[in-house]
């Protein structure tokens with residue numbers, strides 16, 4: 337085993353916090369190994385470190401840079417098997433329960449209370465022979481364009497994922513974000529997007545652009561385009577702008593998170609619907625994670641690189657809890673939405689084989 341993974345493995349054996357991650361299109365994995373057994377939480381957005389922020393923002397775990405050993409490795413993991421087809425397995429009971437949640441959301445949207453609600457579910461898979469280092473390597477190999485990570489913290493256990501969605505990238509005063517929504521499988525690449533997906537994604541773009549307006553200048557918004565994430569395709573719009581005041585980073589994050597891509601619109605009402613109706617705790621799923629105020633090499637500035645925690649799982653006692661959701665609008669069909677979550681769960685299930 338390489339030195340990098342040996343250190344991570346020792347860290348885990350001592351039940352000390354760590355995170356390892358590899359950014360989109362990068363050939364490097366980074367690790368932060370916390371040197372003490374304290375729990376650190378983010379109190380303000382001037383801190384430097386790796387943050388794991390829960391969906392409701394109740395928990396903001398920080399791996400402070402000044403308390404961590406920083407390590408890295410090149411991603412040339414040889415001999416890792418990454419190709420295998422998955423059987424679809426789900427119970428009728430699970431399907432019915434999710435379809436009822438979706439129906440409930442559609443009814444609320446039809447009476448005009450919401451424009452969009454993102455409903456989700458968690459699914460458990462038994463993993464008696466799970467090896468987190470091997471699974472992380474497979475994630476990195478399988479999803480080069482995603483943000484891949486594996487984090488362990490005594491407060492929250494082990495989480496792992498490969499997300500296609502950037503929440504916010506900050507470089508000097510330039511900020512970048514995306515509106516990502518609408519889903520179909522890769523084999524439908526030549527079919528046009530349906531009206532439902534186009535409307536659903538535009539709503540995310542409009543929310544982001546309108547709510548960032550007071551904080552930004554010189555914005556640039558791309559045309560929506562098709563973006564591949566594993567076996568799925570999404571509609572994506574790239575948004576960039578100049579931040580008027582760097583001190584407003586925390587406010588910008590609070591405005592963006594959770595976006596209508598993972599929560600709904602109007603935001604606070606949709607969050608309440610989710611908390612009251614989903615019937616389970618999302619914890620860190622659909623929260624965000626990543627680098628906060630890292631010193632950029634050769635630049636006199638600090639950079640942040642944050643991602644929405646999607647296509648992820650929590651590992652607990654030889655069980656993987658996989659989290660998957662989908663955006664519901666008035667035109668949603670409950671059964672199709674259920675199958676969308678089944679397709680999304682394959683991203684993670686592939687690394688459990």
Ligand SMILES: C=C(O[C@@H]1C=C(C(=O)O)C=C[C@H]1O)C(=O)O
Nearest residue numbers: 516517518519597660661662663
């Ligand atoms: C909610 C998830 O994904 C989000 C919802 C999407 C949709 O509804 O089409 C697409 C991409 C993500 O913004 C998830 O992966 O769990």
